[in-house]
Structures are given as structure tokens and as C-alpha cells.
Amino acid sequence: xxxxxxxxxxxxxxxxxxxxxxxxxxxxxxxxxxxxxxxxxxxxxxxxxxxxxxxxxxxxxxxxxxxxxxxxxxxxxxxxxxxxxxxxxxxxxxxxxxxxxxxxxxxxxxxxxxxxxxxxxxxxxxxxxxxxxxxxxxxxxxxxxxxxxxxxxxxxxxxxxxxxxxxxxxxxxxxxxxxxxxxxxxxxxxxxxxxxxxxxxx
Amino acid sequence: xxxxxxxxxxxxxxxxxxxxxxxxxxxxxxxxxxxxxxxxxxxxxxxxxxxxxxxxxxxxxxxxxxxxxxxxxxxxxxxxxxxxxxxxxxxxxxxxxxxxxxxxxxxxxxxxxxxxxxxxxxxxxxxxxxxxxxxxxxxxxxxxxxxxxxxxxxxxxxxxxxxxxxxxxxxxxxxxxxxxxxxxxxxxxxxxxxxxxxxxxx
Numbered sequence: 001x002x003x004x005x006x007x008x009x010x011x012x013x014x015x016x017x018x019x020x021x022x023x024x025x026x027x028x029x030x031x032x033x034x035x036x037x038x039x040x041x042x043x044x045x046x047x048x049x050x051x052x053x054x055x056x057x058x059x060x061x062x063x064x065x066x067x068x069x070x071x072x073x074x075x076x077x078x079x080x081x082x083x084x085x086x087x088x089x090x091x092x093x094x095x096x097x098x099x100x101x102x103x104x105x106x107x108x109x110x111x112x113x114x115x116x117x118x119x120x121x122x123x124x125x126x127x128x129x130x131x132x133x134x135x136x137x138x139x140x141x142x143x144x145x146x147x148x149x150x151x152x153x154x155x156x157x158x159x160x161x162x163x164x165x166x167x168x169x170x171x172x173x174x175x176x177x178x179x180x181x182x183x184x185x186x187x188x189x190x191x192x193x194x195x196x197x198x199x200x201x202x
Numbered sequence: 203x204x205x206x207x208x209x210x211x212x213x214x215x216x217x218x219x220x221x222x223x224x225x226x227x228x229x230x231x232x233x234x235x236x237x238x239x240x241x242x243x244x245x246x247x248x249x250x251x252x253x254x255x256x257x258x259x260x261x262x263x264x265x266x267x268x269x270x271x272x273x274x275x276x277x278x279x280x281x282x283x284x285x286x287x288x289x290x291x292x293x294x295x296x297x298x299x300x301x302x303x304x305x306x307x308x309x310x311x312x313x314x315x316x317x318x319x320x321x322x323x324x325x326x327x328x329x330x331x332x333x334x335x336x337x338x339x340x341x342x343x344x345x346x347x348x349x350x351x352x353x354x355x356x357x358x359x360x361x362x363x364x365x366x367x368x369x370x371x372x373x374x375x376x377x378x379x380x381x382x383x384x385x386x387x388x389x390x391x392x393x394x395x396x397x398x399x400x401x402x403x404x
Binding site for chain 2 (some may be wrong): 019022023024124129134138154155156157160161162163164165166167168169170171178179182183192193
């Protein structure tokens with residue numbers, strides 16, 4: 001009987017760690033500083049998958065046969081890709097672009113084990129109400145969303161009072177398309193059953 | 203200057219409390235045992251709003267001018283309304299109905315302050331993959347989902363590995379349509395700004 005391969009999440013995002021943990025997986029995390037560059041000619045919706053592959057290759061160099069997951073999330077509005085905001089002014093400008101409109105959140109992911117590699121991307125459409133400047137300023141001041149593409153977290157205050165509906169996967173917007181990843185991980189010999197602990201429903 | 207009215211959540215659901223808290227509101231909770239009966243002739247999608255009104259009237263009797271929120275969640279599949287499962291056998295039957303199909307989660311809510319009452323319902327469509335019997339048994343054994351309409355929680359393991367997409371509000375499926383409620387609470391003189399504490403983004 002083969003043992004379950006070791007699983008590694010190549011990400012320092014607390015949200016990605018939380019999702020993978022809640023989905024029942026046991027894993028370690030790795031963090032590297034990687035230049036997140038992509039060709040200008042790349043279609044906007046392909047950026048996240050491209051960067052997840054770049055990250056996967058970089059992390060792979062220090063691994064043997066562990067199963068590695070990397071991911072990247074982009075926010076696309078009016079064919080423009082929003083990165084992380086570097087300061088409050090940029091965050092205000094991003095949230096004003098998202099206000100009273102819809103946008104796409106694309107998370108690309110790449111799974112490898114040294115022998116084979118599988119990459120994919122998942123798209124969710126998110127609709128924001130018209131945000132007031134007071135709501136935007138308040139959110140940025142309290143939540144400091146400078147570690148998030150598009151300068152917001154759907155699981156935070158602004159997601160609760162500002163998002164009217166989504167089409168697609170919620171966890172994809174949080175940062176990890178766990179439904180698709182859990183299906184793909186089976187192809188790498190990993191299922192989440194054995195690692196779940198009995199817990200009280202809440 | 204008027205003071206903000208007191209807010210009461212008439213529910214013992216830990217999920218509803220958590221959503222209202224994360225959305226920035228300060229509130230107390232009340233719990234009553236209420237017979238959740240409705241007319242057989244009621245359209246399935248109207249049950250949740252009807253029951254939220256029944257609960258609101260019952261709680262209202264012990265209140266004066268506090269703002270009261272009540273809610274009820276139903277799961278509707280093939281024009282059948284799924285209640286809470288009373289045992290594992292019923293939970294298995296419900297999850298087998300939801301498997302490989304889509305269903306609607308309807309949360310009705312009712313807000314009152316002794317002078318006026320506002321009620322509404324919000325609908326989200328949820329798509330499940332084909333769940334294996336092993337996945338269903340495992341989920342029921344570990345999570346004991348007997349306190350949830352339709353016998354599942356979208357925020358739990360089965361929601362992560364089993365739900366391919368939703369259309370509508372995620373928090374509505376968890377149990378409280380917080381976007382619509384936060385808009386309506388403004389009409390009762392309650393906004394969430396003043397009650398938010400500064401917190402570190404995570």
C-alpha cells in the first residue's frame with residue numbers, strides 16, 4: 001500500500017492556508033520571493049495561470065516528489081488587471097473602479113509532483129453595489145487591504161455590505177478554487193478523507 | 203442627536219451571529235422556541251419569509267423600540283422544501299437529492315422596530331457535483347449537520363469539495379443575506395460604521 005504523498009502549499013497567504021485546512025488537507029507551506037512578471041501580450045484572463053506556473057517552477061527546484069500547489073489571483077475589470085494597491089490612494093482608485101459594476105476574479109493554480117504538472121484557472125463574476133466614498137475610506141482605514149488583488153476581501157466587511165451577488169465559486173474569490181483543486185489532487189494520489197479530524201459542527 | 207437604536211438578533215444560529223458581527227454590528231441575541239408551521243398552500247419560495255415574520259411577531263412581544271432581525275432558511279429542490287434532517291438516514295437522503303444537481307437556498311428575513319416592519323427574501327442557486335456515498339457518509343459522520351436546512355453547510359468540508367458554483371449571495375446560503383439586511387437596516391437608523399473596531403486584515 002502506497003503512503004499519501006506530502007502536500008506543499010507554495011503560498012504565504014493566510015486565506016489560502018485556511019481554505020486548504022478547512023477542506024481537510026494536511027500540508028506544509030513554503031514561501032519564496034518571486035518576480036511576478038508576465039508578457040504584455042498575455043490575455044488578461046491568462047495572467048493568473050501563467051504566474052501560478054512561474055511560481056510552481058521556482059518552488060519545484062527545492063523539492064523532490066512532494067505534491068506542490070501554487071496559485072495566483074487577479075481582478076479584471078474593463079479588460080484591465082488590478083494588482084495589489086501600494087497605498088490608500090491606489091486602493092481608493094481600485095475600489096472606485098469596482099463600485100457600481102461587476103468584475104471577474106480569476107485564480108490560476110498549478111499542481112506538480114516532479115513527474116507531471118497540471119494547471120488551470122477558475123473565474124468568478126462579482127457584482128458590487130455603488131459604494132460611497134465614506135464606505136471606501138472606512139474600509140481601507142480599518143482593513144488595510146494592501147495584500148489583496150483589487151484591494152478588497154470578499155470575506156471582509158466590504159464584501160458583506162457591498163457585494164450583491166456572485167456567479168461562480170466563492171472560495172475562488174477568497175483566493176483558492178478548492179473545488180477544482182480537490183478534484184485535481186485525486187489525480188496526484190491525494191484525497192482529504194484521512195486527514196480530517198472529527199469536529200463539532202458550528 | 204439621536205442615539206443608535208438597540209439591535210437584537212432573534213436567532214440562536216452561531217452562523218447568523220458570526221455574519222452580523224463580521225459585518226460590523228453590535229447586537230444582542232434572543233432565543234424563543236417557536237412552532238415553525240406554515241400553510242400547505244404557501245408557495246415553497248415564500249416559506250422562509252413567512253416563518254421570519256412569524257418569528258418576528260413572537261419575539262416582538264417582549265420588546266419595545268429595539269430593532270429586531272429574524273430569519274429563516276429553506277432549501278428547495280424540485281419544488282420540495284428540505285427541512286433539518288433528524289438523523290443520519292434523513293441527512294443521507296437529502297444530500298442524495300442535492301447531489302449532481304442544483305437547488306435554491308431561500309433565506310427570508312424580517313426587521314421591525316415596533317412601529318414599522320420590513321420583510322423580504324433572497325434566493326441563491328447552488329450547484330453540487332455528483333457526491334459519492336463515501337463523501338456523504340464521511341461528511342455526516344464528521345460534521346453532524348442536523349442543525350442545517352438541507353443537511354449541509356456551504357462553509358464546511360462538503361461545501362468546499364462538493365459545490366462547483368453558486369449564483370447569488372454566498373452569505374445568504376450560510377444563513378443571513380447580509381447585503382440586503384445592511385441596506386434595510388439603514389432605514390431603521392442603524393449603520394455599521396460606528397460599531398466597527400480597527401482590526402488587522404487577515
